[in-house]
Amino acid sequence: MTESCEVAIVGAGPAGISAACILADQGVETVVLERGEFPGSKNISGGVLYGHDLAGIIPDFARQDCPIERNIVESRVWYASDEGGFSLAYRDAIFKEERRLNVFTVGRARFDRWFARQAEKKGALVVCGTLATDLLRNKAGRLGGVRTDRELGDLKARVILLADGINSPLAAKTGFRPDPAPEHVALAVKEIIELPEEIISERFNVSDEDGVSIEILGSVTRGMNGVGALYTNKKSLSLVIGGNLRDFAELKLKPYELIEEFKAHPMVASLIKDGVPREYMAHWLPEGGYEHVPRLFGDGYLIAGDSGMLFNALHREGSNMAMVSGKLAAETILQALKKDDFSEESLSIYQEKLKESFVLKDLKKYRRFPGFLRKHREIFTDLPLSLSMAARDMLTVDGVDKKTKQSRSWKMIKSKTPLLRLARLLFNAWRSVK
Template identity: 35%
Template sequence: MENDKKIDAIIVGAGPSGIACALTIKRGGYNPVVIEKSSHIGVKNLFGGAVYLESIKELFPDTYKNFPYERIIKKHNYVIFNKDESLSVSYKKNDENTISIYRRNFDSRLADEAKKEGVCFAIDTLVVDLIIKDKKIIGVKTEYEEIYAPIVIVAEGFNSLLLNKAGLKEATEPKDAILGVREVIKLQSDEINKRFNLKDNEGAMYEFFGGLNKENEDVPLAMGFLYTFKNNVSIGVGVSMENLKNNKITPYEYLDRLKNNEFIKPLIEGGELLEYGAHSIPEGGYKKIPKLYHNGCMLVGDCANLVDSIHFEGTNLAIKSGILAGKTAVIALNKNDFSEKVLKNYKKELYKSFVIRDLKTYKSVIETLFKRRESVFSYYPKKIIEFFNIFTTPDNIPKKDKYRNFLFSFIKERKLKDLTADVISFVKCILEAVI
């Protein structure tokens, strides 16, 4: 790598966390280098489609509105399925805090902004190892050469091959990962506005619960999503790797089931498939955060498992962690001390921020959803829809009798131990969230 200046920090990975970190270090007066394996920044990165702008505003308070967003998400929709019946809740917001955007556009714009401020990128370069000497990380080995710097920030995303290889993170168990598969489907902008009841550049996002398993199949921990772009919609499902391993049903089959649901079919009908892809997402949450700092090294973004899958938020947590690690790197560079004693400041700041506080709020939720997945993704969606069926069906049966029968049906259909386990689990999650 050609670089006349002394390298103060190496950042592995030009995703949102890595770029935010590099920019923060540059703004602190030092020279970071971002090493990225792809030949074009963001080109292989994939996500659902929405970015929550708070962290971006922190990085670019004056220019965040110029990001190449597709639509401003104004409608948040939550839909429960039971086969082809559905119940939806739609919330119309008036703020402009959530945008839909392409990852390649988002990441490359972040990189362009960082380059303008002097951050150096080495693209098309795979980092194959961290260089460790006397229990300190002192640089990286790429396919081409060894590069040394007093501090290395690992922002390599969820696969974390480098961290696993260096023994800095345990291999992820299937139950702590989700596989997300997503398609982009082309539709005319007017058609999107008509089908989703949107005006101009307004956008909509959907989260779907239930309806993905057939009778007698194990119920997966799985959720669907859909985001509107200017001329496309992005639709996908996230399925627990543990279920994929055991059920032997491909994630694309789940996605097909979602696309063929009577609620969704008319929304995407006639659209042209433009792209599809798959990527894994950390699901372990608060309990699976690895050690965030070592002598000479910090971990940011997905490789530190910083994803809030309850709200489908990852990018904003990645950026915030990058900013906080960048600030700690500047403190370490000012002190010329890269030991854990100084770098633990990153953990302290991250634990004070919304990133860890949110993950802690939901610390048992994913585990509970996995354990109680038959209840959450099959039984209760079915019962909620059954209730609405009763509520909207006038017939000769007195309503009081119908409500009573509905209530008794829980006792008839469920074992007492299942009902008790459901109630205890949900109360535990609620208490953990508020106390």
């Protein structure tokens, strides 16, 4: 007896579950295979979600007991040097009321479980603790199902959605997606630091429901092409820092050392003071950008989320791209089911849908950005230090006139980063995000 279904989805992350919700809602027999003991057990992200994208799948999510940590009302960007840094913050009351839950934080373990439960409520079967080990092909060579590591573990399906993340053993085995090169992968480490709810609210000057997100660039990544972040949860802070995998290897950096240094940064240390570290985890992120998005469809299968390298490195957007791509894949499958045609050609409308959506538009817009960061390493090394020195000099009251200080600073910056290079940096920066 072989189990069968209409759609088999590999991976119960945001991409897989989004697709399962849409499909099951339309009465399509959907089975989600998840290798973790429960949905979310193997999932890691910064923990920031976007209301608009979630509402596209569960319109009334806020009324469905969605486990939201804090509603983000203020976004900060820091450009950090070793002993301090620049901070830019934007807060808007509109995010407190009218556009509430535009951006919010979640704990992935709780959120993913809740999300999977929504899919189950709609009729999808979420099969946990089950690893997809291979893809089944029919005589014609077309995909016809998934093999799992359980006894009698073959699952036949008319179409398969691969949403098993960047670190996919299935991809490695079947080659449906090329293994990403180290320079197209980031290694991110995350630590959850527990603090009392009222202390978090006080330190970030928010109410108990609201929170702040901080993205941190500069020397905190020790010269690696990378970024750090700090997000507020209800009773904890999420600290994330990551860098390019190749850089990690070249610099022989240990991820936990990186996050320990990050925690000791004066601007971070004061925010996490007296907190108790609760969880430490590490994860890969796809950051090859537009140029390295693989072919996302083929005869009998589609790819969504991190597995398809759909990740915006600049805005650290992964979960939302996963949700939207999962949703679009599901819509494609619904159309294919109607036509009863799962050929590559029939499924190619997925690519069109992605192109029309912000997913590929944003990736395309920022396609030069990863290259830009690779080229201009000084963003993570000399530049933050020089700028900080300049600011320090400018802000120190010592009787020296401002004009002297200006020229002194300018000289110092130029000595580290020649003018021509600085100009090229600015031009390339503009070009990579225009």
